[in-house]
Amino acid sequence: MITGLTYVITHPDFRAVKVGYTTPKSKRLEQFGRRGWQLYRTLEVATPEIARRIEQAALFEIRYRRFIPAYLTPNEMREFGWTETCSLGLIAAREVWDVVCWQAGVVHLSPQMSGPPDGRRRNGSTPPRRVRGDTPRYSRVARIQARIEQAATRIPKDQS
Structure with missing residues (x-):
């Protein structure tokens, strides 16, 4: 199973x-290192998807709750990742x-982290895929109680 890394890096110049996020086997952190970036800390999580979720949530917090804008331009970053940068003058690496x-x-x-144990999807308003034997049969007591409640809420036809 491939794990994921959420990382924080700094560039002193x-x-x-x-x-950002990556996988342990990726060369991304090495590429940043060749460009002068220094690794501050990494957090290893179970999957790359979780690492990306953490990165996106952190960026949301930094951009929209702390109002810290992106700092570098695409020309300064050369390839990728400029939207995830912040000025060290506005927020310290420790705070990030x-x-x-x-x-x-x-x-x-x-709650989105824990899905159904049988692997069904949870995608917004789409109901989960049903399979035979998905839910246990109702007990005899539950069936009797349902009949009683249905009879109590039924409006006779001659009164309507």
């Missing part, structure tokens, strides 16, 4: 901090790491 850790806890405790 640009005075920038960046949050705190946001990542906080959002990791939120993501891990969110």
Whole structure:
């Protein structure tokens, strides 16, 4: 199984901090290292999808709750990742790491993290795929109680 990494890196010359995600086998952090970026911290999680969720939640917190804009331009980053950068003058690497850790806890405790054990999808308003034997048969007591409730709420035809 492939694990995921959410990372925080800094660039002393640009005075920038960046949050991102990758996999342990990826060369992404090495590529950033060749461009002068220094690894601050990494958080290893179960899957790359979880790492991406944590990254996106951290970026949302930084951009829309703390109002810290993207710092570098595509020309300065050359290839990718400029939208995930922040100025070290506005937020310290330690604070970005705190946001990542906080959002990791939120993501891990969110109801979307735990899906049905049989692998069915949860995608918004679409109901889960039903399969034979999905729910246990109702007990005899539950069937009797349902009949009683239906009879009690039924309006006789001659009164309507």
